[in-house]
Amino acid sequence: MTLYIGREASKLWKRICAETTTEINLLLDNWKYLLAGLIFQYIHGLAARGVHYLHRPGPTLQDLGFFILPELGQDKGYISETVFTCVFLSFLLWTFHPFIFKTKKIYTVLVWCRVLAFLVASQILRIVTFYSTQLPGPNYHCREGSKLARLPKPESVLEVLLINFPRGVIYGCGDLIFSSHMIFTLVFVLTYQKYGTRRCIKQLAWLVAIIQSLLIVASRKHYTVDVVVAWYTVNLVVFFIDKKLPELPDRTSGNLPLLLPLSTKDKDSKTKEENQKLLNGNSVDPADWRRRSEVNGKTMEDANGLHADTAMNGA
Structure with a gap:
């Protein structure tokens, strides 16, 4: 006790x-x-x-x-x-x-x-x-x-x-x-x-x-x-x-945030927007789409080079 x-x-x-x-x-x-x-x-x-x-x-x-x-x-x-x-x-x-x-x-x-x-x-x-x-x-x-x-x-x-x-x-x-x-x-x-x-x-x-x-x-x-x-x-x-007056910061995070957190409504709308873009075949961020294209292009080039080397060795 x-x-x-x-x-x-x-x-x-x-x-x-x-x-x-x-x-x-x-x-x-x-x-x-x-x-x-x-x-x-x-x-x-x-x-x-x-x-x-x-x-x-x-x-x-x-x-x-x-x-x-x-x-x-x-x-x-x-x-x-x-x-x-x-x-x-x-x-x-x-x-x-x-x-x-x-x-x-x-x-x-x-x-x-x-x-x-x-x-x-x-x-x-x-x-x-x-x-x-x-x-x-x-x-x-x-x-x-x-x-x-x-x-x-x-x-x-x-x-x-x-x-x-x-x-x-x-x-x-x-x-x-x-x-x-x-x-x-x-x-x-x-x-x-x-x-x-x-x-x-x-x-x-x-x-x-x-x-x-x-x-x-x-x-x-x-x-x-x-x-x-x-x-x-x-x-x-x-x-x-x-x-x-500025709104009081939220204490749930345990510190003083610089920006106010998104409300639940904003988070839900943002999540729906992201899901809709993914269903349409687009990524969330155009920068991500470019990076994925570059990665896919590099993969294709490496694959074509590999097939070419194999053909030459076989010849």
């Missing part, structure tokens, strides 16, 4: 080391994209902090979701945050699963490059929308009478740049259309939908995304329009950007 555990631990360690080497090589080639994506996350937080200075509390707008969904209350606002944290951590762990499990379909660095590209494009649209029009926040700390609803003018540039993390991120106001939580949730779900392998987990992920949407409205953290706009905007952003 001890020998078996030691052998399996040794295999796992070798797998982790091999995967780490591969990912480091990919990181050296793509670190600029990852760094740019991470820097923009700070810029997005800075923009959300800036719009808080412009926020003016007012009466909560009429909202269909507020009529349909019961209000959870201020003491239960942690429920939606807990669901989002579970989604974030689950996706993070899944992107690192090739380091441990044998079934490998993705490269961690390349997946995060795509995820950050989706996030940056969606967040740029979000910054444009919530700076275009400032709406009175429906959250409890953004309503009239709350000390956090309006921020006093900053005393220094450093106060703005530090964005009062993490309190300034949690208790922000004015960055409504569209929901940042839904951007992250939908990007994670769409990424797993494409590269994940478990169908049941994909279905569960979409169900959790729907529940997350309802909890955000029930917690009065966003208006219903913030969630609805996020659903179709993020899906469209991922759809169009995913077409522009």
Whole structure:
């Protein structure tokens, strides 16, 4: 038993080391994209902090979701945050699963490059929308009478740049259309939908995304329009950007191929074309046909010479 555990631990360690080497090589080639994506996350937080200075509390707008969904209350606002944290951590762990499990379909660095590209494009649209029009926040700390609803003018540039993390991120106001939580949730779900392998987990992920949407409205953290706009905007952003980005290489070959492998349909059509040419008496490649002719001609010449020599000796 001890020998078996030691052998399996040794295999796992070798797998982790091999995967780490591969990912480091990919990181050296793509670190600029990852760094740019991470820097923009700070810029997005800075923009959300800036719009808080412009926020003016007012009466909560009429909202269909507020009529349909019961209000959870201020003491239960942690429920939606807990669901989002579970989604974030689950996706993070899944992107690192090739380091441990044998079934490998993705490269961690390349997946995060795509995820950050989706996030940056969606967040740029979000910054444009919530700076275009400032709406009175429906959250409890953004309503009239709350000390956090309006921020006093900053005393220094450093106060703005530090964005009062993490309190300034949690208790922000004015960055409504569209929901940042839904951007992250939908990007994670769409990424797993494409590269994940478990169908049941994909279905569960979409169900959790729907529940997350309802909890955000029930917690009065966003208006219903913030969630609805996020659903179709993020899906469209991922759809169009995913077409522009190069496809992830296939891991079944065990290395990084330079070219994408042919699909099964392409392979079948190519095989049928080759068989058809052979049935018609032609080889697959004209160069092969020429080489075969030359070989056949040489064989014929050698055979004729052999018969000629035999005739002369007989004479």
